[in-house]
Amino acid sequence: xxxxxxxxxxxxxxxxxxxxxxxxxxxxxxxxxxxxxxxxxxxxxxxxxxxxxxxxxxxxxxxxxxxxxxxxxxxxxxxxxxxxxxxxxxxxxxxxxxxxxxxxxxxxxxxxxxxxxxxxxxxxxxxxxxxxxxxxxxxxxxxxxxxxxxxxxxxxxxxxxxxxxxxxxxxxxxxxxxxxxxxxxxxxxxxxxxxxxxxxxxxxxxxxxxxxxxxxxxxxxxxxxxxxxxxxxxxxxxxxxxxxxxxxxxxxxxxxxxxxxxxxxxxxxxxxxxxxxxxxxxxxxxxxxxxxxxxxxxxxxxxxxxxxxxxxxxxxxxxxxxxxxxxxxxxxxxxxxxxxxxxxxxxxxxxxxxxxxxxxxx
Amino acid sequence: xxxxxxxxxxxxxxxxxxxxxxxxxxxxxxxxxxxxxxxxxxxxxxxxxxxxxxxxxxxxxxxxxxxxxxxxxxxxxxxxxxxxxxxxxxxxxxxxxxxxxxxxxxxxxxxxxxxxxxxxxxxxxxxxxxxxxxxxxxxxxxxxxxxxxxxxxxxxxxxxxxxxxxxxxxxxxxxxxxxxxxxxxxxxxxxxxxxxxxxxxxxxxxxxxxxxxxxxxxxxxxxxxxxxxxxxxxxxxxxxxxxxxxxxxxxxxxxxxxxxxxxxxxxx
Ligand SMILES: Nc1ncnc2c1ncn2[C@@H]1O[C@H](COP(=O)(O)OP(=O)(O)O)[C@@H](O)[C@H]1O
Ligand SMILES: [Mg+2]
Numbered sequence: 001x002x003x004x005x006x007x008x009x010x011x012x013x014x015x016x017x018x019x020x021x022x023x024x025x026x027x028x029x030x031x032x033x034x035x036x037x038x039x040x041x042x043x044x045x046x047x048x049x050x051x052x053x054x055x056x057x058x059x060x061x062x063x064x065x066x067x068x069x070x071x072x073x074x075x076x077x078x079x080x081x082x083x084x085x086x087x088x089x090x091x092x093x094x095x096x097x098x099x100x101x102x103x104x105x106x107x108x109x110x111x112x113x114x115x116x117x118x119x120x121x122x123x124x125x126x127x128x129x130x131x132x133x134x135x136x137x138x139x140x141x142x143x144x145x146x147x148x149x150x151x152x153x154x155x156x157x158x159x160x161x162x163x164x165x166x167x168x169x170x171x172x173x174x175x176x177x178x179x180x181x182x183x184x185x186x187x188x189x190x191x192x193x194x195x196x197x198x199x200x201x202x203x204x205x206x207x208x209x210x211x212x213x214x215x216x217x218x219x220x221x222x223x224x225x226x227x228x229x230x231x232x233x234x235x236x237x238x239x240x241x242x243x244x245x246x247x248x249x250x251x252x253x254x255x256x257x258x259x260x261x262x263x264x265x266x267x268x269x270x271x272x273x274x275x276x277x278x279x280x281x282x283x284x285x286x287x288x289x290x291x292x293x294x295x296x297x298x299x300x301x302x303x304x305x306x307x308x309x310x311x312x313x314x315x316x317x318x319x320x321x322x323x324x325x326x327x328x329x330x331x332x333x334x335x336x337x338x339x340x341x342x343x344x345x346x347x348x349x350x351x352x353x354x355x356x357x358x359x360x361x362x
Numbered sequence: 363x364x365x366x367x368x369x370x371x372x373x374x375x376x377x378x379x380x381x382x383x384x385x386x387x388x389x390x391x392x393x394x395x396x397x398x399x400x401x402x403x404x405x406x407x408x409x410x411x412x413x414x415x416x417x418x419x420x421x422x423x424x425x426x427x428x429x430x431x432x433x434x435x436x437x438x439x440x441x442x443x444x445x446x447x448x449x450x451x452x453x454x455x456x457x458x459x460x461x462x463x464x465x466x467x468x469x470x471x472x473x474x475x476x477x478x479x480x481x482x483x484x485x486x487x488x489x490x491x492x493x494x495x496x497x498x499x500x501x502x503x504x505x506x507x508x509x510x511x512x513x514x515x516x517x518x519x520x521x522x523x524x525x526x527x528x529x530x531x532x533x534x535x536x537x538x539x540x541x542x543x544x545x546x547x548x549x550x551x552x553x554x555x556x557x558x559x560x561x562x563x564x565x566x567x568x569x570x571x572x573x574x575x576x577x578x579x580x581x582x583x584x585x586x587x588x589x590x591x592x593x594x595x596x597x598x599x600x601x602x603x604x605x606x607x608x609x610x611x612x613x614x615x616x617x618x619x620x621x622x623x624x625x626x627x628x629x630x
Contacts, residue, residue, distance in 0.1 A: 087528035
């Protein structure tokens, strides 16, 4: 057997006529932290629910440790889920909530209690063990939900947008707690989110979904630097996408003719476009060089400044090119201050062809 | 601001009048139950517990009280059980004829009581069940189960949809999830529905009068006393019935309201 823990093999999920998940293939290894990311309604929760046995695939197989799981009912799986709504039992206190899974497995009362309290302590909410759920804060409830899922020592933990209800400060703290927990326990986390920062901050691998399909699977860095297609490039954000016709191709690079001129793009891997094809490339906002004087040669566009957005020490500039298209540039705030752009109406963006990433026509 | 205030006082006044209108006959009945005069006239005679002693010693009243208690307790149990199972079926499953199913369940309260009573009488006579305690229980269950269903259904609609699935996810099969999650969640509604259906059955007269036969319930006995002659006994029994029903209804309300309150805090 392979050492992959989970396999999705041509999995399709239909609700009536509507296809929520379309022919999905991927594997998750033991001990991996995988994030499933995509816009709302793209089928993330459905995918997770199929793993937990709460939905049956319409076609294909879901396997765990080589075993076909399609017909295994939810309560016979060991795939605890941290729910988006948390779904804590309101009529039980924190400790009783944590004990629930153990009780269902027939663990005796004393052991149950001890293990529940251990887990609550471990997640630093031991003092709230006897509290009603309704009297806990959002972050505390979150921890109770985690303890409830982890107390049975599963091989895999499923999380469905667990941090979406928390405020930004708390999200950062919970993220580092989750990452630490996953490393310590060495178990597999499958983490569904629509937030790029959560996925990239925590996951070993990210699965990007779009309308029920996988748009790309890869490490956060792969996805950030080498998006497979336009959807991923746009979803990841802060990317500039330029399209045009292939003018010439040398095998190692192509010349793309767009409405803003000709651009040289080096070819990374699989893509082998030939002259005449439609093609696009991506240049990330932080890989662009900005200057007030026209560069001597190379890929460049002349723009005017529209607006700026400060995020701490980094500034995103929104520029407009001659043909009306938007161009984003990310630079250090200090660098921007030195350039004194306000007085010159025009700016030039330029980039190294090696840094641009070819993505084909779609 | 001024007109708002005026409207508020007007509405309070109106509400007060409604209460006076509803409760004053009952209040007078309670007052006269302690009145030594045989006829309900003002000024009142002296204070007495005579009428309570009379009914205390009346075997017919005892018999009726026993029947009433037995009936209302059984009705509450069966109706609440039926109410819960139908509400849960509605919550849990999707099926083709669901609107029809719901319409059928909610139908009985829309039928005029007299019509229902007559129909029950005819039907029970036909199948040889008339005049038995059992028949009153069946009839009252039909009448009250829809209320139980409505109360429990409302409660289920307030439940986080993931709660039951969360129990499955933690290793509970359907049956255990029902017992350990759905029922505890619905407990306030179940208690409340039990009290209300018991109160309705305890009070119900029309159906009981038609089909009770020799197994009279309290309301039936009251009518018999009243039709015989003017007797302040009825005030005494009436007060007792009123107290019982009110207690049940108030318990039902309190149970539902305390639950809602804790859940409101939950949302903050
Ligand atoms: N039980 C269901 N019945 C019908 N449609 C559903 C059901 N569950 C999900 N869907 C649909 O499937 C799509 C994907 O849903 P979901 O997996 O919840 O998306 P996500 O979690 O990515 O936001 C949505 O369009 C949703 O409306
Ligand atoms: Mg979702």
